[in-house]
Amino acid sequence: MxxxxxxxxxxxxxxxxxxxxxxxxxxxxxxxxxxxxxxxxxxxxxxxxxxxxxxxxxxxxxxxxxxxxxxxxxxxxxxxxxxxxxxxxxxxxxxxxxxxxxxxxxxxxxxxxxxxxxxxxxxxxxxxxxxxxxxxxxxxxxxxxxxxxxxxxxxxxxxxxxxxxxxxxxxxxxxxxxxxxxxxxxxxxxxxxxxxxxxxxxxxxxxxxxxxxxxxxxxxxxxxxxxxxxxxxxxxxxxxxxxGLSPTLPADLAARVSPQGDQALVRIDLAGPSARLPILARIAEITGTPPRLLHGGLNDVQGQPYGRLFLALGTADPDRIARVLHDLSPMSVDLEVLGHVPSDV
Amino acid sequence: MSQAMFDLMLKGLWETLVMTFVSGGLSFLLGLPLAVVLVITDRGGICEALVLNRTLGGVVNALRSIPFIILLVAVIPLTRLIVGSAIGIAAAIVPLTIAATPYFARIAEVSLREVPKGLIDAARAMGASRPAIIREVLIPEALPGVVAGFTVTLITLIGASAMAGAVGAGGLGDIAIRYGYQRFETGVMLAVVAVLILLVWAIQGAGDALTRRIDRR
CATH class of the missing domain: 3.40.50.300 (P-loop containing nucleotide triphosphate hydrolases)
Structure with a gap:
């Protein structure tokens, strides 16, 4: 056969x-x-x-x-x-x-x-x-x-x-x-x-x-x-x-997310080649401060990276955040603002 | 105990052993296939045939309901047809086998039913034919339970063979009835009972040892 x-x-x-x-x-x-x-x-x-x-x-x-x-x-x-x-x-x-x-x-x-x-x-x-x-x-x-x-x-x-x-x-x-x-x-x-x-x-x-x-x-x-x-x-x-495969925000961190705050908290989903692009450096350029990595993880799917990161952007300025969203969208990165966190988390 | 009595008991032991093991062997050869048929033709079996299953089940139940002493007499015409005589060891083996076969079949059936369905599925998924499933899966997997059940059957046959004295088959039970009970020879009675205890103990021990040896679960 x-x-x-x-x-x-x-x-x-x-x-x-x-x-x-x-x-x-x-x-x-x-x-x-x-x-x-x-x-x-x-x-x-x-x-x-x-x-x-x-x-x-x-x-x-x-x-x-x-x-x-x-x-x-x-x-x-x-x-x-x-x-x-x-x-x-x-x-x-x-x-x-x-x-x-x-x-x-x-x-x-x-x-x-x-x-x-x-x-x-x-x-x-x-x-x-x-x-x-x-x-x-x-x-x-x-x-x-x-x-x-x-x-x-x-x-x-x-x-x-x-x-x-x-x-x-x-x-x-x-x-x-x-x-x-x-x-x-x-x-x-x-x-x-x-x-x-x-x-x-x-x-x-x-x-x-x-x-x-x-x-x-x-x-x-x-x-x-x-x-x-x-x-x-x-x-x-x-x-x-x-x-079940993606990391979720730990409960203690999630409890400190509020509508207002010092720094914007974003969730970034990475899939495929885009995960290898210098995304963090690009964000730092726009916001003027390096982002802080709060939580996240990467997995391997068919030899390709696939994962989710939670970042504190170092700014709460709506204009800069809008620019981050705009500039990163062509890199096929899925990005969402979840709220704000104090700068000490 | 006199020499004559000793010889009598030896003869009785031999007759009991012949009756038990010949009818036991025959009921194994007849009862195991019967048990397999009862399992594979039942609902969800590999050869589902409910009419056949219910009919066979009914016959087995009917045979098992007849008291052995009645069966012994009732099958005399059949016994004559098969062994040419209604008296003696060979004549006793016919009713003993007829009684033990459905008994053993029901015990073996329980063990065959306990073979996990997943094993049958695995064999079917391999493309096994129905005879191959019976040969390679059903019987080998149920064997420890079947052997244990056969041991029980043999011991039950020793008891039943005592009644076979009624058709002149002899055996230890017959000696116990005629000498121990009817002639009040308590010594003979005790000696027969002691021999029977040893016999049952030996068969049970051998059966248990064999079951342990083949049980790989």
Whole structure:
């Protein structure tokens, strides 16, 4: 199978009573990309991913995987297709009665790969996920992160064209999450594997996704490249999700913001190349005093800086502030005056 | 205890062991597939077939409601058909198996139901066929519970085999009834009970050890 978009979902709906769990969803996952599917719990994310490999059926609409319509296929007809779609799970779903090596070998055994070939592939995969020394261990002896590595190795075993990830890092601590995301990114880069990952954590999307689809109440409310969505979220749900990623003014500082004061407090949102421009120097030139950095932070999105700063401008003069706003707008910097603060904060 | 009595008890022990393990083995071979069918044909199972499920469930329940001593006599025509005689060890094995199979099937069914749904989903997502799901996931994952349940079944069979004396099958229970109870030989009664206690203890111990060995959860 060499194919156009790995996933194309044309208006699939699935009802679990009211309101419908999925409503007219169209979704395209371009080959070789990591697409993040984000939404709050109950948004229909897990249902959607289960529709993609036929674990659940849509009530209406078509599911097209790698150019093939799988909507009306029977369980038996779905089997060869599922063998080309790997899936990893929040709770790993490893078989407790099988060793790590046997777990990884299972999809190959199911596909009828002969034992010597299986063993070679398993060794290769355990190397890839860094668990070569755990081949004979049982899952109960592994940590959460190790279990998910086994899950990933198992999903990769039959050389899938698409990897579905259902909250794969949600049961892991932040450090382990980072390591698993790095592994997924490596797999995407080295094997060119298309990944569709479901998550409720915007941080996961920020770290590895190239595109993001926002799901709310069973419908897609916004989608696009990650950098664009994080920099200028349009839908309220996206904004709420993205808010968690940006620094907010600490409560003690926020309490001292008033309509009048010595210095204007501004919030500057930076996204992409503009963040590298000498913005602070430019402000200092206009106001005559260097601005003071009160709070803020920068993140990396797809290799681009993205962040938010809170500055005290060193002046409260409305004319100069208007000039700052005017001069900085062509630099595609989003700037907002929040109020004023005394010069001693 | 006289030499004759000792020989009698040895023979009785042998007959009890044959009845227990042969009917136990048969009920394992018949009961496990029955349990699998009861699980996979139920609502949400991998081969949902509710009519078949309810029918089988009904038959299992009916068989389990019949008191063993009644079953023993009621199946005599069937026993004759299968083993050619209604008397003896082979004849006792037929009703014992008929009673133990649905009993074990219900116990195994509980263990099979406890296999997490996520594991079945994972196997389905791999493209596993239904036989592969049963072979690779359902049975291996339920095995510790199935073995523990089989141990319980064997011990229940030891008790039931005592009643098999009614069809002339012999066994330890038969000795206890005829010599210990009907002839007031308290010594024989105590000896039989002691042997049965040891037997149950050994089977339970072996079953527990095996369960621990295969349980990797």
């Amino acid at each position: 060499t194919l156009p978009p790995s996933v194309a979902l044309a208006s699939a709906s699935r009802q679990f009573g009211t309101p419908p769990a999925l409503r007219d969803i169209s979704l395209t996952v371009p080959q070789g990309e990591i697409v993040g599917l984000i939404g709050r719990s109950g948004a229909g994310k897990s249902t959607l991913i289960r529709v993609l490999n036929g674990l659940d059926k849509p009530q209406s609409g078509r599911v097209v995987i790698a150019g093939q319509d799988i909507t009306d296929l029977t369980e038996t007809q779905l089997q060869p297709i599922r063998r080309r779609i790997g899936m990893i799970f929040q709770h790993f779903n490893l078989l407790s009665a099988k060793t790590v090596a046997e777990n990884v070998a299972l999809p190959l055994k199911i596909a009828g790969v002969p034992a010597p070939e299986r063993a070679a592939r398993v060794a290769e995969l355990l190397d890839l996920v860094g668990l070569a020394d755990k081949a004979g261990a049982y899952p109960s002896a592994l940590s959460g992160g190790q279990k998910q590595r086994v899950g990933i190795a198992r999903a990769l075993a039959p050389r899938p064209v698409l990897l579905l990830s259902d909250e794969a890092t949600s049961a892991l601590d932040p450090e382990t999450t980072g390591a698993i995301l790095d592994l997924l990114q490596k797999v995407n880069r080295d094997l060119g594997l298309t990944i569709l990952m479901i998550t409720h954590e915007i941080e996961v999307v920020r770290q590895i996704a190239t595109r993001v689809v926002v799901l709310d109440q069973g419908a897609v409310v916004e989608e696009g490249p990650v950098a664009r969505l994080l920099a200028s979220p349009r839908h309220a749900v996206t904004r709420a999700l993205v808010r």
